[in-house]
Amino acid sequence: MRIGYPCVNETLDCSSSTTFRLASYSEERLISSVASNLACLQRILEYNVANELRFFRISSGIVPFGSHPVNTYPWQTHFAAEFRAIGDYIKAENLRISLHPDQFVVLNSPDPDIVQRSIAELVYQGSMLDLMGLDSTAKLQIHAGGVYGDKSSALARWIETYHQIPEAVKVRLVVENDDRLYSLRDCLELHAAIGVPILFDNFHHECLNHGEPMSEALRLAAATWDPQRDGVLMMDYSSQSPGERKGKHVTSLEEDLFREFLTHLHGLDVDIMLEIKDKEASACRAVSILRELQLVAASVTI
DSSP states (O other): OOEEEOOOOOOSSOOOOOOOGGGGHHHHHHHHHHHHHHHHHHHHHHHHTTTOEEEEEETTSTTTTSSTOOOOOOOOTTTHHHHHHHHHHHTTOOOOEEEEOOTTTTTOOHHHHHHHHHHHHHHHHHHHHTTTOOOOTTTEEOOOOEEEEEOHHHHHHHHHHHHTTTTHTTEEEEOOOOSSSSOOOHHHHHHHHHHOOOEEHHHHHHOOOOOOOOOHHHHHHTTSSSSSOOOOEEEEOOOOTTTOTTTTTOOSSHHHHHHHHHTTTTTOEEEEEEEEEETTHHHHHHHHHHTTTTSSSSOOOO
């Protein structure tokens, strides 16, 4: 079991997603930004290893305008050695890596231009994982998208688009249940049709479900992951922020709720991404809880 947090480390004095405005694009700015972002990413990973945080969601902004037509610079070649070195470090330290493309990646949009831009973004983000030399257990996490007045047709478009995606991207793609439109049951339909694994979000399941108990939902999602091709189940964990609108993530880990959630695992191996606002602070507390409950040994990689 590994604990992680997404994209931003609030302890360090750097960002792995520095960028600039499109109107200011130049190859010099691109090179400078990518170099800075990769250097910061390495620092974040080293921080994570030192704190036994072995699951990390890399920022999608490592390469500014990575899938935009304006970016014709061969950054893949220019930074090949840097990407490979980061990948070697990830593998040596047994880290689990994911990416979560932004909300503009919508595979079931009725607009073909949006679909093509979405595929281009997935290709860009998948290429970074390829450059790192990471296997198919490093994943690209997306949502099912919109309903557009007809969920059956929207799911059919998702499946149709999936078949247009390059194989190198398909093997990394996972779909996440959301809190408003596409439940675990809907995602299971996609899995049944095309075999895409389901990245399970406990908080979204609490917001939108069909009565499946948490322990059953976890097992249904885990069963969609092939142990060799996909690795163990990746999931997002959070809880409701008290007094806020339904679906708003908590600011800091609610330890009692996290302990209660762990009782539903019943021995299931899972890598847990904390979608909690204080990032690595809560992740470090979660690791301490796992140690306390003897779900991991203090001296081993998690």
